[in-house]
Structure formats: structure tokens, C-alpha cells
Amino acid sequence: MEHRGRTRPRRRLPGLVRARDGRLQLLGERHPPCPAREPVRRGAGRAPDARSRVHRARRSVAPGRRPAAHRVHDLPARPLSGGLVTTTEWLVCDGCAAMIYGRRFARAGRICPECGWHAPLTAPQRLASLLDPGSVRTLELVVADADLPEFTDLRPYSDRLRDARARTGLAEAVVCARGRIDDNPVVVAAMDFRFLGGSLGTAVGEAVTRAAEIALRERTPLLIVTASGGARMQEGILSLMQMAKTSQALGQLDEAGVLTVSLITDPTYGGVAASFATSTDVIIAEPRARLGFAGRRVIEQTIRETLPAGFQTAEFLLEHGVIDMIRSRAELRATLARLLSVASRRPVSDDRAPAPQPAGPALITDADRLPERDPWLCVRAARRLGRPTTLDHVAMLVDGFDELHGDRSSADCPALVAGLGRFEGVPVVVIGTQKGHDGAELAARNYGMPSPAGYRKAARVMRLAAKLGLPVITLIDTAGAHPGVDAERHGQAVAIAQNLVLMAGLPVPVVAVVTGEGGSGGALALTVADRILMCENAVYSVISAEGCAAILWKDPAAAPLAATALRVDARSLLRLGIVDGVVPEPGEGAETDPVAASEALRAALAQTLGELLPLDQMTLVTARRARFRRFGSDTAVLVDPAAAGRPDRVVSR
Numbered sequence: 001m002e003h004r005g006r007t008r009p010r011r012r013l014p015g016l017v018r019a020r021d022g023r024l025q026l027l028g029e030r031h032p033p034c035p036a037r038e039p040v041r042r043g044a045g046r047a048p049d050a051r052s053r054v055h056r057a058r059r060s061v062a063p064g065r066r067p068a069a070h071r072v073h074d075l076p077a078r079p080l081s082g083g084l085v086t087t088t089e090w091l092v093c094d095g096c097a098a099m100i101y102g103r104r105f106a107r108a109g110r111i112c113p114e115c116g117w118h119a120p121l122t123a124p125q126r127l128a129s130l131l132d133p134g135s136v137r138t139l140e141l142v143v144a145d146a147d148l149p150e151f152t153d154l155r156p157y158s159d160r161l162r163d164a165r166a167r168t169g170l171a172e173a174v175v176c177a178r179g180r181i182d183d184n185p186v187v188v189a190a191m192d193f194r195f196l197g198g199s200l201g202t203a204v205g206e207a208v209t210r211a212a213e214i215a216l217r218e219r220t221p222l223l224i225v226t227a228s229g230g231a232r233m234q235e236g237i238l239s240l241m242q243m244a245k246t247s248q249a250l251g252q253l254d255e256a257g258v259l260t261v262s263l264i265t266d267p268t269y270g271g272v273a274a275s276f277a278t279s280t281d282v283i284i285a286e287p288r289a290r291l292g293f294a295g296r297r298v299i300e301q302t303i304r305e306t307l308p309a310g311f312q313t314a315e316f317l318l319e320h321g322v323i324d325m326i327r328s329r330a331e332l333r334a335t336l337a338r339l340l341s342v343a344s345r346r347p348v349s350d351d352r353a354p355a356p357q358p359a360g361p362a363l364i365t366d367a368d369r370l371p372e373r374d375p376w377l378c379v380r381a382a383r384r385l386g387r388p389t390t391l392d393h394v395a396m397l398v399d400g401f402d403e404l405h406g407d408r409s410s411a412d413c414p415a416l417v418a419g420l421g422r423f424e425g426v427p428v429v430v431i432g433t434q435k436g437h438d439g440a441e442l443a444a445r446n447y448g449m450p451s452p453a454g455y456r457k458a459a460r461v462m463r464l465a466a467k468l469g470l471p472v473i474t475l476i477d478t479a480g481a482h483p484g485v486d487a488e489r490h491g492q493a494v495a496i497a498q499n500l501v502l503m504a505g506l507p508v509p510v511v512a513v514v515t516g517e518g519g520s521g522g523a524l525a526l527t528v529a530d531r532i533l534m535c536e537n538a539v540y541s542v543i544s545a546e547g548c549a550a551i552l553w554k555d556p557a558a559a560p561l562a563a564t565a566l567r568v569d570a571r572s573l574l575r576l577g578i579v580d581g582v583v584p585e586p587g588e589g590a591e592t593d594p595v596a597a598s599e600a601l602r603a604a605l606a607q608t609l610g611e612l613l614p615l616d617q618m619t620l621v622t623a624r625r626a627r628f629r630r631f632g633s634d635t636a637v638l639v640d641p642a643a644a645g646r647p648d649r650v651v652s653r
């Protein structure tokens with residue numbers, strides 16, 4: 001296909017055609033049509049004169065003006081052992097049309113230095129860019145062609161396959177390998193869009209499944225790099241079955257506690273998007289990579305509406321809770337190395353397992369050691385804007401924290417943060433509500449009041465902790481779960497209820513710390529733990545003092561009375577056995593010395609985790625359930641006539 005105005009024939013990727021506006025589009029012959037590339041967002045991260053540079057570049061690529069420049073897509077394929085393409089030629093970015101010097105472009109990992117557009121990588125290039133040099137052990141894919149379906153559209157399928165092989169030097173649209181990322185072992189399956197649009201046929205499905213089986217056998221994390229238009233039509237219903245086959249292989253890795261990560265590259269659509277691309281533990285996408293089930297044009301034709309700019313891009317999907325994070329190529333290796341290292345629970349060089357310490361200054365467990373304070377003053381103190389937030393504590397206490405986003409279905413709640421990292425050298429999952437220090441931060445974080453998507457994100461990350469055997473630390477500072485129309489519509493009550501069940505049975509140590517406000521069910525949904533700690537000025541209550549005053553006193557001004565009656569302060573709650581220990585705060589409160597406050601929390605967490613880490617999961621879960629079972633157990637008896645005469649006739653006492 002010849003692009004208008006070009007002066008010489010040029011190579012292009014299979015499955016790509018050039019639209020009238022000159023942008024590359026996916027050819028719909030082997031897979032569902034994908035949307036045209038989104039217009040590049042101007043402005044972000046660009047120099048003030050970038051726009052004029054773009055225009056200059058565009059003028060310079062006018063027909064006949066610069067025949068030596070190639071489109072970035074036009075770079076030739078490299079052999080399996082090859083690294084990134086280097087060329088001394090000038091290239092034209094497909095994202096912004098700026099001219100790029102080839103060598104600079106290659107050095108940057110095929111990222112446009114002007115607009116950050118990530119040019120496609122072949123599978124061999126991908127493996128070379130991700131894995132430690134010298135660590136790549138390619139798993140040879142031997143494809144049996146004897147039973148090739150005799151499918152012919154405009155051309156016989158066998159011809160298309162033969163051409164794809166000749167053009168790419170690959171046996172199929174995926175290359176699998178063993179390797180290491182920063183010395184962490186990993187099994188990788190990397191798709192190659194050049195090969196029939198990365199379509200999912202039987203051989204691709206088989207290769208991904210076998211890679212998963214190797215990962216399972218060797219208990220090595222699996223990384224899948226996706227680039228695909230969807231299922232391979234020429235192989236018919238057998239292609240569809242690959243979605244089920246690969247998914248069950250990933251399910252087995254779940255059961256075995258082996259980490260799975262997908263890296264979404266542009267484009268990932270159809271059957272790949274709806275199977276192994278999104279059923280992994282952690283979904284990372286490259287900037288602007290598109291991911292979806294149906295392509296943009298299919299949707300637009302169906303609903304007869306124009307979709308918003310950025311639809312189905314990584315940025316859109318992050319906001320809508322579908323993916324965990326976006327990482328540029330420059331950050332990928334470091335991020336993957338951290339995830340692999342945490343998941344393998346490998347000790348780090350400066351590993352310091354929390355040593356059990358006597359209950360001393362780190363944690364106050366005797367209520368009499370705490371001064372008696374007016375609970376209303378505690379309520380006021382717990383709400384001070386200067387108090388360290390969850391992310392403040394994380395920055396102080398957790399090394400290599402990678403935040404995970406989204407509930408995988410509807411949204412990413414900004415009021416709840418969750419992620420993986422290391423505390424005192426020990427891999428942990430940290431989950432917490434997030435407020436802010438000023439009006440803007442509070443508004444951006446929905447005032448620390450999680451939505452159902454927030455609680456579902458927490459649940460997802462807790463399940464990941466259970467799968468990987470990582471202890472969970474929760475930090476709670478919330479006035480409560482968000483009360484609102486949308487929250488109700490999306491099942492706020494159900495989301496909280498499900499967390500209570502989940503946490504009660506979580507087979508890993510769970511430590512909860514109420515660092516500020518512990519507001520009712522919204523706080524409890526993160527507080528069903530083996531040990532519940534409270535900062536000295538924190539409060540924890542069934543309802544806000546104001547709410548209680550309004551309902552029972554019929555007067556919000558009675559809040560101080562309500563606070564006292566509700567016994568919301570740390571001293572009262574320690575005495576009641578609701579909390580197990582109180583974390584001392586520096587000076588007049590955590591906000592007066594946030595660093596010292598975080599250090600006090602560190603000591604308390606280290607002591608508590610030190611007690612819990614040696615315990616097996618049965619001991620943990622049994623004790624946790626007994627801990628909550630006892631609340632109110634002496635207040636009522638349910639007499640069971642069917643059990644009359646038996647010693648257990650009293651069901652509850």
C-alpha cells in the first residue's frame with residue numbers, strides 16, 4: 001500500500017494500513033479493527049516551542065521534501081539475538097510527526113524524545129530490553145503445520161503464515177524465554193504484533209500456556225507482554241478456545257501462589273485482552289497503549305456516537321480502574337524487578353527481619369499508662385490536617401513502594417491507596433485510606449472517604465497478599481465510607497461486607513493501625529486484623545460524634561458529650577480490648593513532628609509483625625476469628641431446643 005505523496009516504496013508492519021490522515025491504523029483482515037491512534041496530547045512535558053517544532057517537522061515531511069526520513073514503524077526487523085535498532089537516519093515520530101535522530105531514538109528504547117510516544121518493539125527487542133544482558137534463554141517454539149486449517153480468504157492462510165515467518169524470522173506471534181530482571185528469575189512470553197497482527201491462534205495459545213506451565217513447575221513468576229488484534233480468525237473456534245486454555249493456566253499459577261504480570265503494549269485487543277492480558281495479578285501498561293475488547297470503530301459504529309479522545313488508552317483505563325499502573329519503558333525494568341523481588345519474598349541485602357521486642361515504649365498496652373483525656377479533644381486532634389497521611393508514612397517506612405490501582409471493573413478510588421513494598425526488609429502489602437494536608441489534596445482524595453471501588457481495590461490487593469504469602473499492614477484515617485448516590489449504586493454496603501469476610505479469613509498476618517479517624521464501617525472494612533493498633537491521638541467509633549449527637553441528642557452541638565459517651569479515644573478502646581496497643585505520638589501530636597510519628601509507627605509495626613510472622617496461617621486465622629468472636633459474647637444466650645440436654649445447648653455464652 002503506497003502512502004500518498006511518498007517518493008519511494010516503504011516497508012510497513014503487517015496488519016497496519018495508513019489512513020487518509022497519514023496515521024497508522026490496524027488492518028481489519030485478521031482481527032477486529034482497532035481504533036486509529038489517538039491524537040497526541042500536546043503540552044504535557046513539552047518545551048514551550050515544541051508545537052512549532054512539530055509544525056516545522058510536518059512541513060519538512062511534505063511530499064518530495066525529505067525522502068530520506070522513514071516512519072518509525074518502517075525500521076527493519078532484527079534477528080532474535082538483536083538489541084534495539086540503531087540507525088543514523090532521521091525518523092519521523094508516528095505520535096507527533098517530529099523528526100528524531102535514529103541513534104538517539106534507539107538509545108531511548110524507541111521512545112520519541114519529543115512526545116514520549118513508545119514505538120512498537122518486536123518480541124526479540126522486547127526481551128533484550130527487559131531482561132538482564134546474557135540472561136535470556138529463548139525457548140524454541142516448534143510449530144506443527146501438518147494440521148493447518150485450510151482457510152482461504154483473499155489468500156490461503158498457509159501463504160500468510162509463510163510470509164509472516166519470512167518477514168519476521170519468528171515461528172509464531174509470540175517468543176518465550178527464561179531470563180532475569182535485576183537478577184530476579186522470570187519466565188516471559190512476549191507477543192510480536194508484526195506476526196499476523198499478534199493474533200491469538202492455537203500455537204500462540206499453546207506457547208503462552210506452556211510458558212505458564214514452566215513457570216508453575218519452577219515456581220517462577222510469569223511475565224506476559226501483549227500486542228494483539230485478537231483471536232486469529234483463520235483458525236476458527238480453536239482460536240477462541242485458546243482464551244480458556246491460557247486463562248486456566250493462569251488460574252493454576254494463582255492456586256500455586258506464583259506471581260503473574262502482564263505488560264500491555266499498543267495495541268492489545270479482543271481475545272488477548274479478554275484473557276491472559278488482564279487476568280494477571282499486576283497489569284502494567286506502556287504510556288498511551290490501547291487495551292480493549294472491541295475496537296474503537298466497532299463501538300462507534302454500534303452506538304453511533306463519537307468516543308472521547310483517549311478512549312481505551314492506558315491513561316483512560318488507569319482512571320477507570322482496569323490497570324494497575326503505567327510505566328514508561330525507561331522505568332519498566334526497575335518496576336518489574338521490585339515486583340518480582342517482593343513476590344519471591346527473597347531477602348534483600350540489608351534485610352532486617354523485625355525482631356520481637358518487649359512491649360516497651362514502642363507500644364503501650366496498659367491503658368493506665370495513658371493519660372486520661374477529653375475524648376472530644378481527641379476527636380479534634382485526630383482531624384488535624386498536619387497529621388501524617390498513609391502516603392507520608394509509606395514514604396518514611398516502606399522501601400520500593402509500588403502502588404497498585406483500580407478495582408479492575410469500574411474505578412480507581414483516590415481515597416484508598418494500596419501497594420507492595422518492603423518494611424524493614426520484609427515484603428509487605430500496605431493498604432490505607434488517604435487524606436491530604438490542604439483543601440486541594442483533600443478534594444482530590446475525596447476527603448479520605450473510600451468508594452466501593454476503593455474497598456474492592458483493597459480486597460483485590462489483600463487477595464494478592466494471600467496468594468503471595470505477604471503480611472498486610474492497613475493504615476486507617478477516614479471519617480467513613482463515602483456516603484453518596486454513586487456509592488450506593490455501586491454497592492457500598494456490599495463492598496464493606498465482603499471485606500469483613502475476606503479479612504477474617506486472610507491466611508497471612510494482618511496488622512491494622514488507626515492513625516487518625518476510625519470512622520465506623522468504612523474503617524472496620526480495613527481493620528479486621530490480628531493486631532489492631534491506634535495512634536495516641538486517634539479515635540475509632542461506630543459513628544461520628546456529631547452524627548451521634550444529631551440523632552440521639554437531636555443537637556449537633558452535643559458532639560463533645562457524644563464523644564465521651566461513645567468512648568472513642570485510645571485509652572477507652574485499649575481498656576475495652578478493641579485495640580491491642582497504642583502508638584505513642586511525639587510532642588503535642590503527630591503533626592508536630594511527623595518524622596518522629598512515623599518512626600514511632602515503625603517501632604510499633606516492627607514489634608507487632610515480629611510477633612505475627614512466625615505464626616502459621618491456621619493459628620493466625622483461628623486467633624483472629626476468636627478475637628472478634630468474643631465481642632459481646634457475654635451479653636446474650638441463644639437457647640437451642642434441638643440441643644437440649646447436651647452440654648452445647650447454649651450456643652452462645
Ligand SMILES: [Zn+2]
Pocket residue numbers: 093094095096097098112113114115116117
Ligand atoms: Zn513524538
